[in-house]
Structures are given as C-alpha cells and as structure tokens.
Amino acid sequence: MRPVVSDSIAYWSQQQASVDGVLGGFGLGTLPMVETTGSRLFLLNLYPELCTVPSAIKPLESSPPDRPYRALDVGAGIGRVTSDVLLHLVDHVLLLEPVAPLIQQALANARDWPALVTKQKSVTFVQGILQAFNPSRPLHPLPDVADSTIKLLDRIGSPDEHLSDIDSGFDVIWCQWCLGYLDDPDLVSFLQRSKNALRDIEKGKSLIIVKENCCSDSEDGSAKTVFDEDDSSFTRSDMAWKSAFKKAGLRLIKEQVQEGLQEGLYPVKMYALK
Numbered sequence: 001m002r003p004v005v006s007d008s009i010a011y012w013s014q015q016q017a018s019v020d021g022v023l024g025g026f027g028l029g030t031l032p033m034v035e036t037t038g039s040r041l042f043l044l045n046l047y048p049e050l051c052t053v054p055s056a057i058k059p060l061e062s063s064p065p066d067r068p069y070r071a072l073d074v075g076a077g078i079g080r081v082t083s084d085v086l087l088h089l090v091d092h093v094l095l096l097e098p099v100a101p102l103i104q105q106a107l108a109n110a111r112d113w114p115a116l117v118t119k120q121k122s123v124t125f126v127q128g129i130l131q132a133f134n135p136s137r138p139l140h141p142l143p144d145v146a147d148s149t150i151k152l153l154d155r156i157g158s159p160d161e162h163l164s165d166i167d168s169g170f171d172v173i174w175c176q177w178c179l180g181y182l183d184d185p186d187l188v189s190f191l192q193r194s195k196n197a198l199r200d201i202e203k204g205k206s207l208i209i210v211k212e213n214c215c216s217d218s219e220d221g222s223a224k225t226v227f228d229e230d231d232s233s234f235t236r237s238d239m240a241w242k243s244a245f246k247k248a249g250l251r252l253i254k255e256q257v258q259e260g261l262q263e264g265l266y267p268v269k270m271y272a273l274k
Helices: 005-013 031-046 080-084 100-110 114-118 184-196 238-247
Strands: 070-074 092-097 122-127 151-157 172-176 207-215 225-228 233-237 252-257 268-273
Touching: 005 100, 031 080, 031 207, 031 252, 031 268, 070 080, 080 100, 092 100, 100 122, 100 151, 184 207, 184 238, 207 238, 233 238, 238 268
Parallel strands: 070 092, 070 172, 092 122, 172 207, 207 233
Antiparallel strands: 122 151, 207 268, 225 233, 252 268
C-alpha cells in the first residue's frame, strides 16, 4: 500500500475546516497551545535572533536579523502553524495547502490574524500538492506530475513583500503532519527540492523543520512504516525518517520530542535539518 493523493484530498475535504477538525478531534483542549508553544521554542532555540525580548534564548547584546526572514509552511491546512508559530517570529510566509476547503478557511481566518493586522508582515496563499511543488519556484509546478496545478490564491499583509521575491528562497521550511502523504521516493525528492530552496545555506542559517508522528521502530531497530487506509498516509518510525533525511542529503542538527501531548497518540518528533 502507498499514499494516493486523490484519496488523501477526499478524506480531508470531508473533515471540518477548524482547529478541532485538523487536529482529529483534539483541538478543544490543551493540545493546540502546548503543541504550538513547543514549536515556537524549538524554532527560537535554532534562531535566537528572532526572539522579540531579551531572555535566556536571546541575550541583551544579540543583534536583530539584518533582513526580513521568509518561511514556507507546507501542508498548512487552515493556517494554524502560520498564525500561531511562524508569524510571531518571521516576516513573510508562503502557505501551501492542497485541500480547497482548508485553504479557503485559512484565507478567511487570515484577515483576523493579529500579526498581519498590526505588523508589516505578509502571507502568500498557494494551493497545490507537495508532489508537484518546487520551493525554489513556488508558482511553477514540476512537469510530468498528475494533478500538478499550482494556484496563487492571494497575498495578505505587508505591501513591502512583492511577488517578484517569490523565487528568492526561504530561511525556514516547515513541514508538519503532511509528509506522511508522500511515499518514500516522493518524500526524498521533496526534501531535496526543499534543500535547494534554502537561503544562506553556506552560512548554515537556513533550515528545514520536520514535525511528524512517529511509530515505533521494528524490534530489530530498523525502519518501519504503518499505512493508514482512512486518510491514505504513512506513519514512519524515527529510523524511517532519518533514513529519508540521509537519502536526501540532509544533516540532522537537532531533534526533540514534543512534550505534553495526550496519552494514546503517536509520539511527535521535531527534526531540524540542513
């Protein structure tokens, strides 16, 4: 068995376009706040210069970023990660989501996102599938990929971020709860394309963040995947993720388990790659 794009999109098109819907019924308790706080802290430890107040993460003498930071949020759903994590830390986000009801809800929500209303920040909304998406040229789908339409829907926020900058790469590429919808060859290919879209890669200051569920490795410690027929997705073990990162030519620089989630859920891990 392997993920089928049309099956995954059909599944998510039938789910409620809300925080509770995208979190599988766990959106009304503490999970959203705990999870997004973990993401923000993970990113701040990697980019202390993005911290807005002096702290243990950002000493008083730290210099602010010398240019606007750009992030890509793939498989972004209704924009929960963009609004609750990325826009608090970076200046501009490109949000990619294939499921029409979810990205339309993200667009509707975005006009009330405080970071867009009160600060010079922007979000660009693009609809398309990961299999056809090239982060280096976001509006130009890969050839020879079925259902490869990439649509620019809107840009909301700062007028200082122009479409002419859309091919300029990213400081952070955030992949959360979406890479399970790629089979192994598509996963490795997407990670390689993402690596090529990182800005300032020679300085080591641009990163890919993967935050995903992890099943247990096989009893002998080898990689393992579990297929979910409901939404046509893989859950990979820690070794399966690390095998894919290695095949894509990426180096793991930090990993961390998300703490504070409810019992009975898969463990969630965050990986920082460059």
